[in-house]
Amino acid sequence: MLKILKATWWKFLSIPLLIYIVAFGLLQPIAPGISSIHQDKITIGEVNFISIETYNTHLEEAASSSQAWLKNGETFICGVFTEIKNNTAIIGFPIARKDYEKRFFDLIINNDIDGTFELRDALVPAENFGNNSFSDVDCKVEVNTNESAFFTFPNREILKESIRNLFFHVCMWFAMVFLLIFSLGSSVAYLNTGKKPWDTMAHLAVVTAMVFGALGILTGMVWAKFTWGAFWPNDPKLNGVLVAMLAYLAYLILRGSAKDESKKGRLAAVYNIFAFVLYIIFIYVIPKFSSSLHPGMGGNPAFSEYDLDSSLRIVFYPAVIAWTLLAFWLFSILLRIELINEDLEDQLI
Amino acid sequence: MNILSILTVLLLEASNTSSVGAESWMYGGEKFYVVFVVILIIFFGIFTFLILLERKLSKIEHQIKER
Structure with a gap:
């Protein structure tokens, strides 16, 4: 010995x-993620503009392939990017008036470079409701997720x-x-x-x-x-x-x-x-x-x-x-x- | 990646922490400084151990010389 x-x-x-x-x-970088979101309340029955800040992402470079959606149980709500600058973005979500399975909405973003990343339980509905009536289109069919193009460590909340x-x-x-x-x-x-x-x-x-x-x-x-x-x-x-x-x-x-x-x-x-x-x-x-x-x-x-x-x-x-x-x-x-x-x-x- | 920029920000921020409180800078950089401090602690620990070895060795050297 x-x-x-x-x-x-x-x-x-x-x-x-x-x-x-x-x-x-x-x-070695950690995986892309959503580091902060400038509001946590959304109004059901209105178009909500949500401003986010991301970490280790290439939002601007991959702007053309960017997708965003809110997920609540099985329901997907597709968002539209209204502004993308460096690693920040403003996304509009038309949220239809209906009963949702869960209280919290997950925010998911996907693009060709960073792959798919999400912030779980990101948003919660406000007390009041909006008056806009949208046809409740489930855009789940359009959802396409892909892996990050980079080798990264996982990015866990906290x-x-x-x-x-x-x-x-x-x-x-x-x-x-x-x-x-x-x-x-x-x-x-x-x-x-x-x-x-x-x-x-x-x-x-x-x-x-x-x-x-x-x-x-x-x-x-x-x-x-x-x-x-x-x-x-x-x-x-x-x-x-x-x-x-x-x-x-x-x-x-x-x-x-x-x-x-x-x-x-x-x-x-x-x-x-x-x-x-x-x-x-x-x-x-x-x-x-x-x-x-x-x-x-x-x-x-x-x-x-x-x-x-x-x-x-x-x-x-x-x-x-x-x-x-x-x-x-x-x-x-x-x-x-x-x-x-x-x-x-x-x-x- | 932006580790290098984080390190430069670390040096900058370490010099003006007074207004925000001594601890809050640790939350910055997506908590990268926590890793930095952890590595520092391990370094200090290993060097403390080396000093302990050094002392023991000097004591023995002293004993051998005395004879």
């Missing part, structure tokens, strides 16, 4: 991977550009979990063989994992503030990880407090196994059965369900590998320094 940790090839592998994920992860944090914040936790699994393995090996380097390995893997856990929490807090609105929303996953990290902190304190060398090692190893089980329960099991803001928990749509699409995957998987390799690199340096330290102390005795 020590031989692999001292080998250099996997450490150098992390360098191109990190360059790749930082460059690709930051420079997340927007911060979806790129998937390659940074989420990977901190993956690096932490892999280090903790390594630590668990070392503890089991120590219990089997009783060789001291295994104990040192388990201990320092936990120390490194705590550093990455702290980074995961800090980066998560910043991300949460600007997407969920608070640095520490009352979320089972956040509280769970805090408890789990305190359990590991207890491991570090426990290991430091025992005096007798072999007793200390065995006690720490057994507690490490216990702490790992606790960690898994608090991070994966409990949030799964309660409602959490995090994706993939408690019925919340997971990234993996529809949004961890191929464009995110080709950066996300290398990112997990890259950050994990970097974490193990840092850990191996820490370990080797500590092993030299222990050698020195042994020589003193």
Whole structure:
């Protein structure tokens, strides 16, 4: 094991991977989207002119192929572009007086360059009604949607550009979990063989994992503030990880407090196994059965369900590998320094 | 894409945040700055770890020299 940790090839592998994920992860544009809409009320029975601002789109270039429509359940209302300037547009929608299936209208735009993009639940009917009577033409037949001509990351509401944090914040936790699994393995090996380097390995893997856990929490807090609105929303996953990290902190304190060398090692190893089980329960099991803001928990749509699409995957998987390799690199340096330290102390005795 | 322009705007906006409040600029650029700050935090974290290694190593160097 020590031989692999001292080998250099996997450490150098992390360098191109990190360059790749930082460059690709930051420079690749996110999909076209509607960033703001200047009103949220529409009047039924009138022609409504809606002014929108879009992001990463080519509205003006693709003006000739632009289509817009409002969608309410199965009903489509076709719009007419009255003005297009750069990435903003004004669209007129004749909205017939009739009963609509749903309360909210989705706004959908399509053109040849950007493909189809939408703003869900964009508009809501006002209290008053207009007097114009339109024939209720369902223009669904004319609707033609197409894919974007560009390769992009998904543009999700609220997340927007911060979806790129998937390659940074989420990977901190993956690096932490892999280090903790390594630590668990070392503890089991120590219990089997009783060789001291295994104990040192388990201990320092936990120390490194705590550093990455702290980074995961800090980066998560910043991300949460600007997407969920608070640095520490009352979320089972956040509280769970805090408890789990305190359990590991207890491991570090426990290991430091025992005096007798072999007793200390065995006690720490057994507690490490216990702490790992606790960690898994608090991070994966409990949030799964309660409602959490995090994706993939408690019925919340997971990234993996529809949004961890191929464009995110080709950066996300290398990112997990890259950050994990970097974490193990840092850990191996820490370990080797500590092993030299222990050698020195042994020589003193 | 306009990442480069976002970065220049970042520098400009960082210099005059006083009127809008210190946090609100993070919402700009379609929340791109959030990623920027997250990367900064990770950088600081890794450098903190390096300083920790540095200190441990100096201590050992000192011990070896003493003997």
